[in-house]
Amino acid sequence: MNATDRTPADLLRSALAADPARPLLTYYDDATGERVELSVATFANWVAKTANLLQGELSAEPGERVALLLPAHWQTAVWLLACSSAGVVADIGGDPAAADHVVAGPGRFEDGLACGGDRIALSLAPLGRRFPAPPAGYADYAVEVPSQGDRFAPYAPVDPEATALIVAGAAYTGAETVEQARSDAAGLDLTGPGSRILSALPYDTWEGLSAGLYAPLATGGSVVLCHHLDRLAEDRLAQRIDSERVTATAR
Known part of the structure; x- marks a missing residue:
């Protein structure tokens, strides 16, 4: 990663320039058996399409707030980087009534209706499947995003000193997000390119976001993001750690 990177979107651009083919995020859901692996290039393509949808x-304009009512999931990570790309604030679990837009997953659709702005629903189903019919009051992300452009350019430069992220009541600028992620890396045993962390932490705390996305991105590493890991037997977990070449864990 480059020392000049000031926002999470900058980190992703640097990762794409350095090695687009390497794995960046591998997602497991041990309730459904789902496994999805995203290279840097594939992840960046999803981010570009989602940022184009936003903008x-x-x-969505810089400084507007997007309430993300989503669990730790690969599509949540996409939305976090898309918000950074467009200069809008990603508010994890934020109050929909105070947000300009809301993005919600199963179990949170009723809550999201409190938002008076645009509402996007994610099925979070394997392979990103569409809803048979989207929840009332929502557009289906899986319907809206495929037609978006594969390249994204913000209408105005993103200010790294503007608020970019709100999680657990704490606000971070883009620059603070990058700086804190870099600072966390040593404590997470992320030593640089080739580091691979398995994280089962939720995304509703800074610690979960850092281990599950920002710190590996900031150090040229990658993440194995696990949902419902408590359903996996210890011997199977050991096999996963070995097969995925995991070098660190956050549980």
Whole structure:
């Protein structure tokens, strides 16, 4: 990663320039058996499409707040980086009534209706499947995102000193997000390129976001993000750690 990177979106651009083919995020759901592996290039493509959806279709402007009512999931990570790319604030679990837009997953659709702005629903089903019919009051992410452009350019440069993230009541600028992620890396045993952390932490705390996305991104590493890991037997976990070449864990 480059010392000049000031936002999470900058980190992703640097990762794409350095090695687009390497794995960046591998997602497991041990309730469904789902496994999804995203290279840097594939992840960046999802981010670009989602940022174009935000900026173009939702008309989200820098500084507006997007309430993300989502668990730790690969599509949540995409939305976090898309928000950074467009200069909008990603508010993890934030109050929908105080947000300009809301992105919600199963179990949170009713809560999200409190938002008076645009509402996007994610099925979080394997392979990112569409809803048979989207929840009332929502557009289906899986319907809206495929037609978006594969490259993204913000209408205005993103200010690294502007608020970019709110989690557990704490606000971080883009620069603070990058700096804190870099600072966390040593404590997470992320030593640089090739480091691979398995994280089962939720995304509703800074610690979960750092281990499960920002710190590996900031150090040229990768993450194995596990949902419902408590359903996996210890011997199977050991096999996963070995097969995925995991070098560190956060549980």
